[in-house]
Amino acid sequence: MKDLSFHIMDIVENSIRAEAKLIGISLVEDLENDLLTLQIEDDGKGMDSETMRQAANPFFTTKSEKRIGLGLALLAQATREAEGKFEISSRPEAGTRIRATFRRSHPDRKPLGDTYATLETLVAGHRGVDFLYEHRRGTDVTRFDTRKGECL
Numbered sequence: 001m002k003d004l005s006f007h008i009m010d011i012v013e014n015s016i017r018a019e020a021k022l023i024g025i026s027l028v029e030d031l032e033n034d035l036l037t038l039q040i041e042d043d044g045k046g047m048d049s050e051t052m053r054q055a056a057n058p059f060f061t062t063k064s065e066k067r068i069g070l071g072l073a074l075l076a077q078a079t080r081e082a083e084g085k086f087e088i089s090s091r092p093e094a095g096t097r098i099r100a101t102f103r104r105s106h107p108d109r110k111p112l113g114d115t116y117a118t119l120e121t122l123v124a125g126h127r128g129v130d131f132l133y134e135h136r137r138g139t140d141v142t143r144f145d146t147r148k149g150e151c152l
């Protein structure tokens, strides 16, 4: 996966599969501290502590047709390549939050890619799901909330 937009697509697919009705995607570029944080939050069915512990293991999946589950493992790897960190927090019946932090200027930090096209595809493809998107870059903010009928 060459850019973070592909990862966003993939991580959001997990939220959809977990029957989320609201998915929050936030990208924060902290120029002062040279950090980039991607956070994806959902209100889906969540994970118990054992599933959460295993989730970023490439040999763990709850998809019955598969033996490996790469989505979280690949994003975790991308953070390690750019001096970042990766965190999952989840509670059954409450939801899941995935947070990936990168050193923004690190030469191996993946580019954002076309986040707008990614968001458009997600919104168009999942009419029953609401999306809240926020991209902060320094003091610049781009935001939309499909619950308010907003689009990009």
Ligand SMILES: Nc1ncnc2c1ncn2[C@@H]1O[C@H](COP(=O)(O)OP(=O)(O)OP(=O)(O)O)[C@@H](O)[C@H]1O
Residues within 6 Å of the ligand: 010, 014, 015, 018, 042, 044, 045, 046, 047, 051, 055, 056, 060, 061, 062, 063, 068, 069, 070, 071, 072, 073, 096
């Ligand atoms: N948002 C989420 N809500 C609930 N469970 C999740 C969520 N994201 C991941 N999981 C759990 O973690 C497992 C691993 O996720 P991961 O994306 O790494 O692989 P996968 O979705 O199983 O397979 P792949 O992404 O390769 O198609 C999933 O099978 C699921 O059990």
Ligand SMILES: [Mg+2]
Residues within 6 Å of the ligand: 010, 011, 013, 014, 069, 070, 071, 072
């Ligand atoms: Mg997945």
